[in-house]
Amino acid sequence: MxxxxxxxxxxxxxxxxxxxxxxxxxxxxxxxxxxxxxxxNSILAAVPLFIFMGAMLEKSGIAERLFHAIHLWTKRLPG
Known part of the structure; x- marks a missing residue:
């Protein structure tokens, strides 16, 4: 390394x-x-697809709107 x-x-x-x-x-x-x-191992094929999905959600701004919506729904819950 x-x-x-x-x-x-x-x-x-x-x-x-x-x-x-x-x-x-x-x-x-x-x-x-x-x-x-x-x-x-076919299960490991899903890992790059999840990473790609997360990158697309972040770049498009959908992830930020999803976090905001979840915050509105759960803001009264502790933790």
């Missing part, structure tokens, strides 16, 4: 290096299997 590498790649590189030291050649198979398993 101090070299300016993104956090995900820094963690991946650290895990790969220590895996090679501790477990040897089987680390490459385990690493590739875990990457393929995570990439094929």
């Amino acid at each position: 101090f070299a300016g590498v993104q956090i995900a790649f820094a963690m991946l590189l650290t895990a790969a290096i220590f895996g090679l030291i501790m477990f040897g050649d089987v680390t490459a198979y385990q690493l590739l299997t875990k990457i393929e398993e995570t990439a094929s």
